[in-house]
Amino acid sequence: MLTSIKLEDEELRIINEKRMKKLQQIVNEKELLKNITEPINLDDSDFTDTVSKFPLILVDFWAPWCGPCRMMSPIIDQIGKEYQGKLVVGKVNVDENPNISRQFGISSIPTLILFKRGQAVNNIIGSVSKSKIDEMVRMHIE
Numbered sequence: 001m002l003t004s005i006k007l008e009d010e011e012l013r014i015i016n017e018k019r020m021k022k023l024q025q026i027v028n029e030k031e032l033l034k035n036i037t038e039p040i041n042l043d044d045s046d047f048t049d050t051v052s053k054f055p056l057i058l059v060d061f062w063a064p065w066c067g068p069c070r071m072m073s074p075i076i077d078q079i080g081k082e083y084q085g086k087l088v089v090g091k092v093n094v095d096e097n098p099n100i101s102r103q104f105g106i107s108s109i110p111t112l113i114l115f116k117r118g119q120a121v122n123n124i125i126g127s128v129s130k131s132k133i134d135e136m137v138r139m140h141i142e
Contacts, residue, residue, distance in 0.1 A: 039080055039089040044099040050090065052118035056140060058133075059090040061101060061111040068127040069110045075130045076112070079137065086141050116140050 051057055060076050062069035080089035094101040114122040122136050
């Protein structure tokens with residue numbers, strides 16, 4: 001019986017340690033998100049590491065010559081400000097970063113891809129309303 005109690009205590013200790021690590025991770029992520037107030041530029045060399053670091057990041061694949069991309073840019077920036085602390089906005093210039101653009105099959109711009117914990121969970125291709133982007137983001141905010 002005493003051995004059984006010791007095992008249960010050990011199991012509880014392990015469970016509590018896991019919970020504390022998860023809680024600390026959430027606190028660290030919230031702190032990280034709170035400090036980012038502007039879109040971050042992503043490139044082929046740091047894309048995967050950067051996207052994996054954030055719990056939720058909306059990535060805008062764009063090009064400077066693209067009219068619809070320029071039209072969407074202020075809307076995407078506004079989304080970043082409105083969801084500050086919950087979401088980060090990243091931007092990838094497709095002309096300067098062909099590898100990551102090819103990896104995600106970007107053939108039309110603007111393309112928005114929402115990543116949750118490093119995994120693509122949703123996307124939007126082309127110019128859309130702010131409410132459409134809001135809808136996509138809200139579905140994935142915890």
